[in-house]
Amino acid sequence: MMSTRVFVAITEPEFARLYDAEAQSRLRALGEVVHGEERDGRVPVPHDIATQFDVLITSWTTAPFPPEILDGPRLRLAVHSAGSVRNLFPVATLGGAVRLAQGGADAMALAVAEMALALTLAHLRNVVWHDRRFQQSRDWKAGGFGVLGQSIAAQRIGIVSLSRVGRHFVKMVQGLGATRLRAYDPYTSAESAAELGVELCSLEELCSTSDVISIHAPSTPETESMIGADHFRRLPDGAIVINTARAQVVDEAALLKEVQAGRLRVALDVFTNEPLNPDSEFFGHENAILMPHVAGGTVQARFAQGAHVVDEVDAFLRDGTLRSEVTTENYHRLG
Structure with missing residues (x-):
């Protein structure tokens, strides 16, 4: 019987950040593991992948490849160690002989929710504002x-999308006493939301009645620029907008105008064009906290991503x- 062969299209440094010693040992126990060679910071997928290997493991450092090379007599599973699969696997690759799993998103969801909570608290307690002024003046x-901050328990909190991240965020703020x-x-059904202790409403009503808006929606054709100028105008003065999801969900130009006007406080981990241009007008505002797309990046989340991938490969090979x-039904809704 032919033994299982696994091809890893991930650079060595990234593989070490994703797979701890235990996960690497477990992966090797499942079959022969072959690591691709790095070229210009990425690892190409071999054109004979579908005839020589049973499993393909990818991540952020996997080089783009033509999807047709996945068609062949041997390859049956591809598992992505990072978040969105869309940059490597177009929807047309689904439904064939090769099944696709998203191994990283579940693990990162907790880390992203933590960052959303941290940014919310940073604004409510003026953490960054105090630090900037104190370090500059030393006075x-x-x-x-x-100067007094505000308690998170007293805030009316609006969540855009009860996704995996959104649900983690809900539990975190509830743990700190938030009830509204x-x-x-x-x-999401009203019954499912109620089980979480959350009331559903329209996006317009959400903006009109929230002191904090935390965005956790994926980027899809339906959500592109979903939150625009009218929604921002509905937010009360001093409201906080947190986006650790995807920049495409908001009208970035409209949000920038509110930042420049000083009416809203924002914390952004994502931008339409990344890396953010050094000349971006988002820089230089006391009411803005800017992060370089790092919300999902914790040591624990990365290792959890690798462990999840090994779990998926193990389960697939067993039964x-x-x-x-990832299916045609959920493809566009996955972050």
């Missing part, structure tokens, strides 16, 4: 001594099951 009063939670999510399979 106790100029640093904001006596509403959400906009056309894919053909997948916990995080």
Whole structure:
């Protein structure tokens, strides 16, 4: 009987960040593991992948490849160690002999929710504002001594999408005492939201009645520029907008105008064009916290991603099951 062969199209440094010693050992126990050679910071997928290997493992450092090379007599599974699969696997690759699993998103969801919570608290307690003023002036009063922050428990919190990340965020703010939670999510039933302690409403109503808006929606044709100028105008003065999801979900130009006007406080981890241009007008505003797309990046999340991939490969080889399979039905809704 032919032994299982696994091709890993990930650079060595990234593989070490994703797969700890235990995960690497478990993966090797499943069959022969072959690591591709790095070229210009990426690892190409061999054109004979479908005839020589049973499993393909990819990540951020996998070089783009023509999807037709996946068609062949041997390859049966591809597992992506990172988040969205769209950059490597077009929807047309689904439904054939090769099944696809998203091995990284579940693991990153908790880390992204943590960052959304951290950014919310940073604005509510003026953390960045105090730090900037205090470090620049080195003066106790100029640093904001006596300026009062706000409690998260007292806020009306709106969640855009009760996705995996959105649900983690809900539990976190509830753990800190927040009770007035509403959400906009056309894919979640009122009963399911109520079980989480969340009330569903329209996006317009959500913006009109929230002190904090945390965005957790994926980028799809339906969500592109879903939150625009009218929605931002509905937010009360001083409201906080957190986006750790995808920049395409908001009208970035409209949001920038609100930042420049100083009416809203924002915390952004994602931008339409990344890396963010050094000349971007988002820079230089006291009411804006800017992050270089790092919300999902914790040591623990990365290792959890690798462990999840090994779990998927193991289950598939044993009985053909997948916990995080990408299908034509969920493809466009996965972040």
